[in-house]
Amino acid sequence: MRILCPNGHLGFAPTREESFWIGAKTRPDYYCCDSGSDDIGPAPLGADISTSPYVWQKHDLELMFVASRDQGVPMIIGSAGDTGTRSRVNMYVDIIKELAKKHRTPRFKLAYFYSDVSKEYLKEKMKQGVIIEGLDGRGNLSEEDLEKTDRIVAVAGVHPFIKALDMGADVIIGGRSSDCAIFAAPALREGFPAGLSYYLGKVLECASFCAEPYGAKESVIGTITHQHVRVTAMSPYQRCTVASVAGHAMYERSNPFYEYVAGGKLDMTGCQYEQYDEKTCKITGPKFIPVDGKIKIKLEGSGKIGERCIGIAGIRDPYTIANIDRVVEWSRSQISEKFSDKNCQINFIIYGKNGVLGDMEPIKKIKSHELCVVVEGIAPSKEMAKEITTLGTRQLFYARLPEVKGTAGTAAFVVDEVLDATPAYMWTLNHVIPVDDPMELFDLHITQVGE
Numbered sequence: 001m002r003i004l005c006p007n008g009h010l011g012f013a014p015t016r017e018e019s020f021w022i023g024a025k026t027r028p029d030y031y032c033c034d035s036g037s038d039d040i041g042p043a044p045l046g047a048d049i050s051t052s053p054y055v056w057q058k059h060d061l062e063l064m065f066v067a068s069r070d071q072g073v074p075m076i077i078g079s080a081g082d083t084g085t086r087s088r089v090n091m092y093v094d095i096i097k098e099l100a101k102k103h104r105t106p107r108f109k110l111a112y113f114y115s116d117v118s119k120e121y122l123k124e125k126m127k128q129g130v131i132i133e134g135l136d137g138r139g140n141l142s143e144e145d146l147e148k149t150d151r152i153v154a155v156a157g158v159h160p161f162i163k164a165l166d167m168g169a170d171v172i173i174g175g176r177s178s179d180c181a182i183f184a185a186p187a188l189r190e191g192f193p194a195g196l197s198y199y200l201g202k203v204l205e206c207a208s209f210c211a212e213p214y215g216a217k218e219s220v221i222g223t224i225t226h227q228h229v230r231v232t233a234m235s236p237y238q239r240c241t242v243a244s245v246a247g248h249a250m251y252e253r254s255n256p257f258y259e260y261v262a263g264g265k266l267d268m269t270g271c272q273y274e275q276y277d278e279k280t281c282k283i284t285g286p287k288f289i290p291v292d293g294k295i296k297i298k299l300e301g302s303g304k305i306g307e308r309c310i311g312i313a314g315i316r317d318p319y320t321i322a323n324i325d326r327v328v329e330w331s332r333s334q335i336s337e338k339f340s341d342k343n344c345q346i347n348f349i350i351y352g353k354n355g356v357l358g359d360m361e362p363i364k365k366i367k368s369h370e371l372c373v374v375v376e377g378i379a380p381s382k383e384m385a386k387e388i389t390t391l392g393t394r395q396l397f398y399a400r401l402p403e404v405k406g407t408a409g410t411a412a413f414v415v416d417e418v419l420d421a422t423p424a425y426m427w428t429l430n431h432v433i434p435v436d437d438p439m440e441l442f443d444l445h446i447t448q449v450g451e
Contacts (some may be wrong), residue, residue, distance in 0.1 A: 004028040006219045008206035010035035010058030022066040023234040024220040031068045036079025045083045046302030048424035053412040083434040084176030107450040111164035114443040115175030117152040149428040155440035157262025161185035194288035198266040201438040210248035211238040232280040245281040263289040294434040301429025302419035307382040311375035311393030311418040313411040320410045331395035345378040389418040
């Protein structure tokens, strides 16, 4: 069985069409793609918006839709519209209906499921004594956590996808989903071993990230047998090698050998990698370890902190650079003097010092000849966010340092005004909840579309 994956995050940047059509000409059995990620941060989930441009999402969906319908094979999308919320699933369902009309597509079955979870549902579970366990060092879910939360989604495993395929679905639009489950589901349904099926999903979910040389948004095809998985790059300039595939299998893992999904974990400690041909890597040895007890479903939640603005300042003076921490403290002190009781936040991100890693930056001595200071102001209202950001940015210009004889000029501004930004959100839920039925949190629908 063969699955084509065209893009590691559908719509985040457009799928490269040449490698897609090279792969499509080989007539894969499924077209599958993940359309969401936590990498984009909590704001899209909390605000219920997409971060990927609509036109790019529609472009990628159209490629997959046209190829899969022309060839009469299923198309599967998970985590619709970046976050997999109800509104994003509905957006994709509407796009598919528009595409069917545009291309005068013969009738087909469109399945879709929602992953949204209400706070009331979780409160009731907690009253019943259900422990909603925190992940990655978080405590168990509390009512306080819920009160800070605007929106929650459950992360689907293979179960809603398999059920949709059992119902005869030709196109599936999924709510928030485990990346690898999107690909593992059809393989499991067709009777392939669980270890190989989940590994197929793990290595395909980011498309050409498993190939070299690096080139995102190129298509790859995964082949599964009862003995092994093979991964083949479709781009003329890429190939899947032992190093590129093994490296990607460890990608984004706190433990490089395990991938946790609803129902168990993928164990990659025994994987063996072999160069099958010039463009293909062969993998054997992954195992799937089923959960002992109830299946647990991951929950993701996001809550709004406040309105946000951004200021940008450049610093070139060597003395100011050497004393940048004192400059920031001066600016911070001026904000505290005026807004100490206003529930505001001010953050200074200093590129050229530790703007990317923050306190984790191992290089402590600044070696840059210039710095870029991004000032982030967060407050209950947009007006207040704008004011504290403006004050924080301009006070960099007026910072008082010892031995400075000038009266100003320690900073230069890209633009004199501050910039409106999306509101600030934070992750409020990163938890798992035990369920009696793995479909309990997922609302599955199926309809007929086309002429």
